[in-house]
Amino acid sequence: MVTPSTHAFRFLRSALAVFALSHDSSALAQGCVAARSGSCFMVPGVELQPAEGFSAATGYRWLHSDRHFVGDVEQTQRQAEGSQVINDSHFVDLSLAYAFTPRYSATLTLPFSFNDRSQVVRSNDVARTILQRFSTQSAGLGDIRLTGAAWVIDPASHPKWNVQLGLGVDAPTGQDDVRDTFQVYDAKTRQIVARERTVDQSIQPGDGGWGIVMEMYGYYRFTDQLNAYVNGAYTMTPEEKNGVPTYRSNPYEAIMSIADTYLGRVGFDYVVMPSWGLSLSLGGRIEGVPANDAIGGSDGFRRPGLSIAIEPGVGLTRGPWMFGVTAPVALYRNREVSVPDEQQSAATGVAQHGDAAFADFMIVATVSRRF
Numbered sequence: 001m002v003t004p005s006t007h008a009f010r011f012l013r014s015a016l017a018v019f020a021l022s023h024d025s026s027a028l029a030q031g032c033v034a035a036r037s038g039s040c041f042m043v044p045g046v047e048l049q050p051a052e053g054f055s056a057a058t059g060y061r062w063l064h065s066d067r068h069f070v071g072d073v074e075q076t077q078r079q080a081e082g083s084q085v086i087n088d089s090h091f092v093d094l095s096l097a098y099a100f101t102p103r104y105s106a107t108l109t110l111p112f113s114f115n116d117r118s119q120v121v122r123s124n125d126v127a128r129t130i131l132q133r134f135s136t137q138s139a140g141l142g143d144i145r146l147t148g149a150a151w152v153i154d155p156a157s158h159p160k161w162n163v164q165l166g167l168g169v170d171a172p173t174g175q176d177d178v179r180d181t182f183q184v185y186d187a188k189t190r191q192i193v194a195r196e197r198t199v200d201q202s203i204q205p206g207d208g209g210w211g212i213v214m215e216m217y218g219y220y221r222f223t224d225q226l227n228a229y230v231n232g233a234y235t236m237t238p239e240e241k242n243g244v245p246t247y248r249s250n251p252y253e254a255i256m257s258i259a260d261t262y263l264g265r266v267g268f269d270y271v272v273m274p275s276w277g278l279s280l281s282l283g284g285r286i287e288g289v290p291a292n293d294a295i296g297g298s299d300g301f302r303r304p305g306l307s308i309a310i311e312p313g314v315g316l317t318r319g320p321w322m323f324g325v326t327a328p329v330a331l332y333r334n335r336e337v338s339v340p341d342e343q344q345s346a347a348t349g350v351a352q353h354g355d356a357a358f359a360d361f362m363i364v365a366t367v368s369r370r371f
Helices: 004-022 076-081 339-348
Strands: 053-070 086-099 104-122 130-141 145-151 161-170 179-186 191-198 211-221 226-236 241-245 255-257 261-273 278-289 305-318 321-326 329-335 356-370
Touching (some): 053 076, 086 356, 130 179, 261 305
Antiparallel strands (some): 226 261, 329 356
């Protein structure tokens, strides 16, 4: 007999699959604030009832970032004059999970990204006249992740609430020095010339360093249909810089930094149609890049900042299949002061604060299947 409680468990599995890939692997966060971290967090297809074996998932994320911020103040003049930087990014995660027991599991994730970045070239006159717009691209495998996870309490005997903790490694398998052709204004000839350079850090498939991934997921079942969740991840990067040049004018930003990243989520989900395994969710989400790493140095170019969003979602469970879509909508964005900003401020006596472009919303979709 299929009971509402059974459907609630199925929904939780569906929701967990969405959570697993809602934290993008290869370039989380909003556009220019490129946060790379471990998947957050659940093993796709994990069951709160006894289960073992394999499950697989495919996740997709899309974002379009073009809203510039300095601190939490939007630079509306950028769009007004047509000088905004526009990132269009598509991310695909392929994950394979294995539950050794109902309590212990491991997940291997292969992330891929496909990016287009549009920006303008200016003259060197006082007005910084916009001459033309051009684009650079990148695509490829990102930084592969392997994580292990364990429920704090045996889920077979404790279905009402539980916490799962995870620990893993983020390997520097993604290319961090992709190059493309830029359009550059030559002040001597007063002509636009083509120059090959490394593409912007925000669209590099990898960050060039090892990461230590720490993850957490907790839930509480109020009823067979109503559940609360809390979800977080932090990736520590002991290495400071990856040696890749940025071609930026600030000497303290000449080389790309390898930055920590974080994500936090909290919310509720409700099974609206138990017979179909159809559920809705609503929560809050914060993600970003800190200005200072938890361990190791923080020198080199990065765009520290954060985005806070409201995150509605829908999930569907049909037999071994689970489908989910969420659409985080930004409520607050902040490009924070970086270490190079502070270094240049101290050297010149003039306060420096770089900007970053953020997206208004994202689309995140997941399909998973247990075997």
